[in-house]
Amino acid sequence: DAGVIQSPRHEVxxxxxxxxxxxxxxxxxxxxxxxxxTMMRGLELLIYFNNNVPIDDSxxxxxxxxxxxxxxxxxxxxxxxxxxxxxxxxxxxSSLFQQGADTQYFGPGTRLTVL
Amino acid sequence: xxxxEQHPSTLSVQEGDSAVxxxxxxxxxxxxxxxxxxxxxxxxxLIIDIxxxxxxxxDQRIAVTLNKTAKHFSLHIxxxxxxxxxxxxxxASPYTGNQFYFxxxxxxxxxx
Numbered sequence: 001d002a003g004v005i006q007s008p009r010h011e012v013x014x015x016x017x018x019x020x021x022x023x024x025x026x027x028x029x030x031x032x033x034x035x036x037x038t039m040m041r042g043l044e045l046l047i048y049f050n051n052n053v054p055i056d057d058s059x060x061x062x063x064x065x066x067x068x069x070x071x072x073x074x075x076x077x078x079x080x081x082x083x084x085x086x087x088x089x090x091x092x093x094s095s096l097f098q099q100g101a102d103t104q105y106f107g108p109g110t111r112l113t114v115l
Numbered sequence: 116x117x118x119x120e121q122h123p124s125t126l127s128v129q130e131g132d133s134a135v136x137x138x139x140x141x142x143x144x145x146x147x148x149x150x151x152x153x154x155x156x157x158x159x160x161l162i163i164d165i166x167x168x169x170x171x172x173x174d175q176r177i178a179v180t181l182n183k184t185a186k187h188f189s190l191h192i193x194x195x196x197x198x199x200x201x202x203x204x205x206x207a208s209p210y211t212g213n214q215f216y217f218x219x220x221x222x223x224x225x226x227x
Contacts, residue, residue: 031213033214043159048213100208101213101214109158
C-alpha cells in the first residue's frame with residue numbers, strides 16, 4: 001500500500017511568493033493532519049480535518065496560512081505571502097478515526113526554505 | 116487543552132544499556148498514548164502505543180507503561196543498539212477528538 005504522499009519534497013522560494021504544499025492521505029483514512037516542525041518549536045499541529053471538514057485550525061499561525069481538503073484523497077496547505085520564518089519541514093499525516101484516536105501515519109515531509 | 120511534557124530532552128547511553136523516557140499529561144480524559152521515533156531527516160514513525168485501559172504494553176525490546184492516576188507514561192528500551200539513536204516523541208490524544216498533543220522530543224544517542 002502507498003503511504004501518505006507529499007509534494008514537493010523540497011521547496012525553495014523567495015519571500016513574498018506563494019507556496020502550495022500537497023498531500024494525498026492513505027486510501028480509506030478519514031482524518032488528515034498538517035504539522036510544522038522546527039528546531040525551536042518542535043512538532044506543531046497546524047490544522048486537521050475529519051471527513052474533509054476542518055475541525056481545529058487553532059494552530060494556523062496567521063492569515064497567511066490556509067488549508068483545504070476538497071475531497072478525501074487530496075489536501076493543500078498554502079502560504080501567501082511566504083516569509084523567512086516559515087522555513088520548516090511540513091508534514092502531512094493521516095489516520096482512521098472511528099471510535100477514538102488511532103495511529104497517525106506521516107508523509108515524508110516537505111522541506112520549505114524561504115529566502 | 117492538553118499539555119504534554121517530556122523528559123529528558125537528551126539522553127546518552129552505552130550500547131546494551133536501557134533507556135527510559137518519561138512523559139506527563141494534564142488532561143485526565145486523554146486515552147491514547149503513542150510513541151514515535153524520528154531518525155535524522157526522516158518522518159516520525161510509530162513504534163508503540165497504549166490505551167488508557169491498559170497499564171503496560173511490550174513489543175520485543177520496547178515497552179510502554181501508563182499510570183493514569185499520576186498522569187504519566189514512559190518508554191523503556193532495553194538492550195539498546197546504535198540504530199536506536201533517534202529523536203523520540205510521546206503524544207497524548209483526548210477522548211473527545213483524534214488530534215495528538217506531542218511532547219518536545221528526546222534525542223537518544225546510543226554509544227557503541
